[in-house]
Amino acid sequence: MRHRLSGAAFGLLGVLVLAACGGSAAQPPTRAKNVILFLADAGGLSTIHAASLHAHGEPNRLFLQQMPYIALSDTTTVRDLVTDSAAGMTAIVTGRRTVNGAVSIPGERDGEPLKTILEYAEERGLATGVISNDSLTGATPAATYAHVNDRNMTAAIFRQAFAPRFGDGVDVMFGSGRGTIVRRLEADGTSLEALARESGRPILASLDEVPADAGRAIVLFESSDFDVEAAFVEAHRILSQDPDGYFLMVEVDTHTNNIRRGLDRMAMMDRVIRRAAELAGPDTLLIFTADHSFDLQLRGGRPGTPLLEGLEEAEARAREEKSRTIRAPALHVENSHTGEPVIVAAQGPGAERVRGFMANTDLFDIMMEALGWAAEVEPATAAR
Ligand SMILES: [Zn+2]
Known part of the structure; x- marks a missing residue:
């Protein structure tokens, strides 16, 4: 009896130790603290496939092709079988389909904003980040933090980054589009300087300007050819300091x-994913x-x-013939989604x-569930 009791006590101790450590080393965590x-x-x-052949000379050589779980994702919008980036990213980050051109707004373009995974993360006190070698106001990054009827509303999108609906807004924003954003803000009666002043958030021009002790940072690059891997490493350094975890989107x-540029960039992105996994x-x-495929x-x-x-x-x-289709010996490309x-x-x-x-x-649900969160039903849009 005595022996049995001590066995039970050891068993209990083991459970307590496991609970305190969040599981043993042999058992990977079942909940995600961070999502990238x-x-x-x-x-x-x-x-x-072409990026692997181009960059590595063989099929299946990309890091992402070694990842253990693979699925095929339908990208249909509420009205079209071929999506644009706005509707495509809205579906991924809000769990709701919409129409092409709409940024995290429901299909009829007049509804309540759809709450994004980044906004849930902000609401729950996680650190958040967005990196894009497209414009920071491009449809893909915009869909994580902004809500507009039309993806071309550049000034409105950028302003919304400084007027968050939840938390204190996106903590790390590294992306391009500086020239266009400056012009659009001016046409809208404001400027980078005014937004920076009002929000108390400097809008930097290069990663070198980010202070070593920064807990948040915005870098708006002139060119899309900045070093995305360096940007990722810097964003990860900042975001991973948050004990509550982080959500980071990298486009x-x-x-x-x-x-050539497209395939080089896919290979580059794959290197960033490998770095992230490390x-x-x-x-x-x-x-x-991907938000959609390409021809x-x-x-x-x-x-x-x-x-x-x-x-x-x-x-x-193709240029000579004014043709939309490029016919190289191995690849044919027509310029369309x-x-x-x-x-x-x-x-x-x-x-x-x-x-x-x-x-x-479904990707929205998978990310929410991994973080242990339940999505709210949004009454204003649930009936649509
Ligand atoms: Zn796209």
Whole structure:
């Protein structure tokens, strides 16, 4: 009896120790403390495959192609079978489909704002961040923090970054578009300087200007060719200081209307994902997806031959013929979005729900559930 009692006591002690440590080392966490969402704009399956062939000379060499959980995500909007970035990203970050052009606003474009995963994170005191080599007011980053009827409302979108509905707004914003944003703000009767002054948040021009002890930072680059990996490392350094965790969205524009640039950028993004997997702990959910696919097709080529051989001649021919389609020996590209499902790849707590054919709106639920949160039903829009 006595022996049994001490056995039970040891058992209880073990449970308490496990509870205090949040599980043993052998058992990965079941809840995500942090979520990093990687969004390859226009980075469909054909672009991923071509990026591996282009950058590594072989199929399936990207880091994201080694991730343990894979799904195919439908990108249909409420009105169109082919989505734009605004409706595509709205679905991913709010769990609600909308119409093309609308930024985290429901389909009829006159409803209450749809609450985004970044806003939930702000509300719950997590650190939040957005990185994009597109404009910081581009449809993809905008959908995480702004709510507008029309994705072209650049000044309104940027102003909303400084008037958050929840928490203190996006803590880390690293992105491009400085020139256009300056002009649009001026036309709207304000300026970067005025927004910075009113909000007490300096709007910097390079990563070097971010103070070493910064808990928040905004860098608005002139060019889209800044070092996204360096931006990620800096954002991670800042955000990971928050004991409550963080939500970070990283967008890389991988449109292949410029084929070489698009594939180079997909390979670059893959390096950033690999870096994220190294830096972020086992309590971080990493999700990669695209908002929509692009009309790039593998139509030829041979193993061992550079994928983009003959590309420059093909581009010159298309320009001469004023054709929308570039016909290189291995790749054909027409400059348009396409409507087939896109890849989702994931690892970390909650990633096991990424499997099979799903809807892009499911990604919102997966991220919320991984963080242990329940989405609110929004009365103003629930009936739609
Ligand atoms: Zn897009």
